[in-house]
Amino acid sequence: MGNSVKHHPSLSLLEQFCDGSLTPEVALLVATHLDFCPHCQRLSKDIEADLACSFAAAPVAAGQDDWLSMMQQVLAEAETTAKPVTPSTDPVVTNLEVGGHQFELPRALQRLSSKRSKWLTLGGIATARLPSGEPHHISLLFIDKNTAVPQHTHKGLEMTLVLAGEMVDEQGRYVPGDLIINTPDDTHTPRNVSDDPCLCLSVLSAPLQFKQGMTRLLNPLQRFFY
Amino acid sequence: MLDQRRTYGHHASQFANNSPGLMDTTETASPLNLGQWEEALGLIAINRDKSAYAGLFNYFAPRLKAFGIKMFGNEQQAMEMVQDTMLNVWQKAALFDPTRGCASTWIYTIARNVRFDMLRKKQSRKDDISADDLWSDGDYPEQEDLQSHSWDLYIIAEKIAPHFAALPPAQRVVMEKVYLEENSHQEVAEQLGIPLGTVKSRIRLALDRLREAVDGQQR
Numbered sequence: 001m002g003n004s005v006k007h008h009p010s011l012s013l014l015e016q017f018c019d020g021s022l023t024p025e026v027a028l029l030v031a032t033h034l035d036f037c038p039h040c041q042r043l044s045k046d047i048e049a050d051l052a053c054s055f056a057a058a059p060v061a062a063g064q065d066d067w068l069s070m071m072q073q074v075l076a077e078a079e080t081t082a083k084p085v086t087p088s089t090d091p092v093v094t095n096l097e098v099g100g101h102q103f104e105l106p107r108a109l110q111r112l113s114s115k116r117s118k119w120l121t122l123g124g125i126a127t128a129r130l131p132s133g134e135p136h137h138i139s140l141l142f143i144d145k146n147t148a149v150p151q152h153t154h155k156g157l158e159m160t161l162v163l164a165g166e167m168v169d170e171q172g173r174y175v176p177g178d179l180i181i182n183t184p185d186d187t188h189t190p191r192n193v194s195d196d197p198c199l200c201l202s203v204l205s206a207p208l209q210f211k212q213g214m215t216r217l218l219n220p221l222q223r224f225f226y
Numbered sequence: 227m228l229d230q231r232r233t234y235g236h237h238a239s240q241f242a243n244n245s246p247g248l249m250d251t252t253e254t255a256s257p258l259n260l261g262q263w264e265e266a267l268g269l270i271a272i273n274r275d276k277s278a279y280a281g282l283f284n285y286f287a288p289r290l291k292a293f294g295i296k297m298f299g300n301e302q303q304a305m306e307m308v309q310d311t312m313l314n315v316w317q318k319a320a321l322f323d324p325t326r327g328c329a330s331t332w333i334y335t336i337a338r339n340v341r342f343d344m345l346r347k348k349q350s351r352k353d354d355i356s357a358d359d360l361w362s363d364g365d366y367p368e369q370e371d372l373q374s375h376s377w378d379l380y381i382i383a384e385k386i387a388p389h390f391a392a393l394p395p396a397q398r399v400v401m402e403k404v405y406l407e408e409n410s411h412q413e414v415a416e417q418l419g420i421p422l423g424t425v426k427s428r429i430r431l432a433l434d435r436l437r438e439a440v441d442g443q444q445r
Contacts, residue, residue, distance in 0.1 A: 049327060049331050058289055
């Protein structure tokens with residue numbers, strides 16, 4: 001599954017993922033990429049070890065802090081907390097059905113997928129938002145076989161991760177695990193030219209703008225894609 | 227589970243197996259006193275050993291606080307993060323697996339996750355993306371990767387030199403010792419007083435960084 005992944009996050013994106021400084025939506029996209037990509041899994045373990053090494057070796061000045069009393073508080077709190085690990089009450093969903101197709105979900109999306117919004121369908125395309133805040137929106141995007149997303153540009157950043165099936169645009173061909181990043185300068189037409197449906201995870205920082213002919217009529221519908 | 231060195235002294239056992247007598251060198255050279263914290267976590271997990279916990283607390287709490295202040299920018303949240311992280315360390319010590327990495331990495335990732343969830347709760351986004359969704363508990367299957375090795379000779383010989391200077395100092399020192407001075411990974415670990423695993427991970431990170439630099443050049 002991981003061998004064919006060719007489009008990876010940059011090292012700096014991985015570093016920000018590892019130190020926890022990415023926005024939750026972008027972090028979720030990177031985490032999902034890792035579920036597909038042994039190479040980046042190993043890199044991120046290395047980065048964590050490196051960050052932890054500087055953290056642990058950092059010299060600290062002797063301060064006024066009363067660590068002994070904090071430790072006693074922690075131990076007292078541990079006594080009163082019955083179960084150390086509270087199991088999550090959210091259902092874990094390993095499969096997703098859309099457009100009459102079943103998709104297997106990667107680990108990172110299994111809990112969250114039960115919290116998605118309703119599917120909005122437009123032709124062969126459907127989208128459902130996952131819980132997210134500002135400034136990024138994160139959605140599942142279904143593209144049926146032989147279907148194109150109308151050509152568009154972005155006011156902001158668009159990040160797409162292929163979860164199942166395959167997709168092409170002006171730059172290349174993408175398979176599950178591949179990460180595609182488009183900046184405001186890029187114009188592209190993602191298409192599914194295969195005979196199988198395609199499922200993607202999409203992070204947007206601003207609505208899409210459609211460029212060509214009749215598709216400009218879609219601009220009032222841009223919230224659909226956001 | 228009975229052989230403590232095997233179970234808890236991840237790095238210590240690595241060194242001891244490969245090169246007897248090396249322990250002393252690394253212990254004096256390293257600020258971390260290799261193996262100590264892995265062993266402490268083992269004692270906490272099995273015996274609920276409060277004195278082992280106190281030792282760990284005294285070492286890591288101030289460092290967690292410094293990390294928290296850097297990330298939050300204020301002391302109150304930093305202290306909340308320290309307390310929550312150290313509670314997790316006490317409660318989850320049995321989940322620590324020394325074959326997957328050293329104690330400081332485990333504690334660092336707990337702190338990172340605690341911080342992430344604190345930020346989320348502060349924004350009242352309880353249903354939202356949580357640290358558990360993002361960071362699996364290290365349960366990816368182990369993968370052998372031969373890519374870095376096949377790259378070794380090729381990229382060093384080629385147009386790598388100009389990018390060498392741009393490497394983070396810690397990685398550059400390791401790369402110079404391995405590729406220019408032709409030391410073994412083990413020797414570099416010994417000279418710098420760092421775990422063998424750290425030498426290897428710095429090399430992989432540096433190689434990846436150089437690969438990225440070369441890719442950028444070709445475009």
